[in-house]
Amino acid sequence: MRVYALATLICLAIAGCSSGAENEATPEPSSESSAPTTVPTPDVPKTPVEEFRTSFTPRPDIVRARNTPVESWSEVNPNAIALNFTAGTPECYGVDPVVTETDTTVEVAVRTGVLPETADKMCVLxxxxxxxxVPLQAPVGDRTVVGR
Known part of the structure; x- marks a missing residue:
């Protein structure tokens, strides 16, 4: 019975590691710039304030920054919103939110990266x-919040 189980596991491992063309992902184009893109994405959904989320303080000095999707936003007060995202722990990683306001939209982006003081240290993944x-110049009101 053990031999049969071992043989089955080996077959599954080999099948899972196959390099069939149908399983290969198309590589994404690389970008030298870490600045947020300027093409707005679909509306970012509004959610109630989610108390369980880990609070980050904006850190424009992060290193190895990359764009991170904004999952949702919450109204904190009329002139501030909270942007919700997934990132590493705040002991090693920081965020740099970017907000651009127009009369019709509030474009939001979050860049995440390593804190300068932990850049040469090992961090838990x-x-x-x-x-x-993030503060706003004016209340969201009827404007649409979009990612970029």
């Missing part, structure tokens, strides 16, 4: 559901 509060 655990993701947390994070949030960062």
């Amino acid at each position: 655990i993701s947390v559901m994070g949030t960062v509060e």
Whole structure:
């Protein structure tokens, strides 16, 4: 029975490691810039304030920054919103939110990266559901919140 189980596991491992063309992912184009893209994406959904999320403080000095999707947003007060995202732990990773306001939209983006003081240290690879509060020049009102 053990031999049969071992043979089955080996077959599954080999099948899972196959390099069939139908399983290969198309490589994404690389970008040298870490700045947020300028093409707006679909509306970011509004959610109630989610108290369980880990709070981050904006850190524009992060290194190795990359764009991170904004999952949702919450109204904190009329002139501030919270952007919700997934990132590494705040002991090693930081966020740099970017907000651009127009008369009709509030474009939001979050860049995540390593904190300068931990850039040469080992960090645990655990993701947390994070949030960062950002001020607005005017209340959201009837404007649409979109990612970019």
